[in-house]
Structure formats: C-alpha cells, structure tokens
Amino acid sequence: MSDILSTHPSRDTFDLDELRAAIEAASSCASTCATCADACLHGEDPAGMARCIDLCNQCASICRAAADVMSRPGPNGDSWEEVVRACIAVCRECADQCASHDMDHCAACAQACRDCAQACETLLAVAD
Numbered sequence: 339m340s341d342i343l344s345t346h347p348s349r350d351t352f353d354l355d356e357l358r359a360a361i362e363a364a365s366s367c368a369s370t371c372a373t374c375a376d377a378c379l380h381g382e383d384p385a386g387m388a389r390c391i392d393l394c395n396q397c398a399s400i401c402r403a404a405a406d407v408m409s410r411p412g413p414n415g416d417s418w419e420e421v422v423r424a425c426i427a428v429c430r431e432c433a434d435q436c437a438s439h440d441m442d443h444c445a446a447c448a449q450a451c452r453d454c455a456q457a458c459e460t461l462l463a464v465a466d
Contacts, residue, residue, distance in 0.1 A: 356461045361408045363457035364425060367450045368401035371432060374447035381441070390435050394447060397432040400425050401454060408461075419465065422458045429455040 375394035378387035404425035407418050433451035436444040 356457075356464050357408060357411060360422070360454075360457040360461040361405050363450075363454040364401040364405035364408065367429060367454035368398045368405065370447050370450035371395070371398035371401065374436065374443050377441070377443040387439070390439060390444065393428070393432045393435045397428045397451060400428045404458070419462060422462060426455045426458045426462075429458070 371394040375391045375398065378384065378391045378394070381387060384391070400421075404421050407421045429451040433448045433455070436448035436451065
C-alpha cells in the first residue's frame with residue numbers, strides 16, 4: 339500500500355506515515371472484528387453474545403468503509419473526517435464490549451479496536 343499512496347498526486351494532503359498506519363489499522367480491525375463475531379456466533383452461548391456479535395459486525399463494516407475512504411487521499415472536503423470519527427467511536431464501543439468477555443478472541447478484538455482508534459486519532463491530529 340505504501341507504494342501506491344506515495345504515487346498519488348495529492349500525496350501531500352496527508353502525513354503518509356500516519357495515513358498508512360490508519361488504513362492498515364482499520365483494515366486489520368475489520369477482519370479481526372469479523373472473526374470475533376464469527377467466533378462468538380459459533381461459541382457456547384451465541385444468544386448471550388448477541389451484543390458483542392452486533393458490535394463486532396458494525397465495527398467491521400465501519401472500519402472497512404473508513405479504510406476505503408482513507409485510501410482515497412485526494413482533496414474531497416471534510417466529510418472523510420466524520421467517517422474516521424465514526425470509526426473511532428465504534429472501535430471504542432466494540433473494544434469495551436469485547437474487553438468485558440473472558441475469551442481470547444474477544445481480547446484480540448478489543449486490542450485491534452483500541453489500536454485502530456488510536457491510529458485514527460493520530461491521523462486526525464496531524465491532518466491539515
């Protein structure tokens with residue numbers, strides 16, 4: 339991904355290192371959340387994990403969308419920031435939910451969510 343971002347004509351619009359980190363964290367979080375939701379669904383008590391499954395699925399969807407939007411760094415107004423803020427919000431909520439369960443997959447998901455929220459916050463902090 340780093341090569342393609344560095345060739346973009348609007349590459350000076352963002353700090354490329356922070357942009358790459360946020361895209362990678364969002365992509366990783368999306369796949370981790372999808373796996374966590376699936377693990378919860380196929381675990382011993384899927385009904386008891388309904389809130390976790392729902393949040394993981396929401397987080398996966400929003401992280402995918404955020405990664406997609408961030409992968410297009412051309413000047414397009416400020417709406418991208420709102421997508422990134424939504425990603426941060428759902429990642430925090432999902433991290434809290436997953437952290438409340440004593441399962442390895444939920445612990446991994448909580449960490450991926452925290453990492454994504456942090457990378458997105460860092461990107462917003464350095465955005466022009």
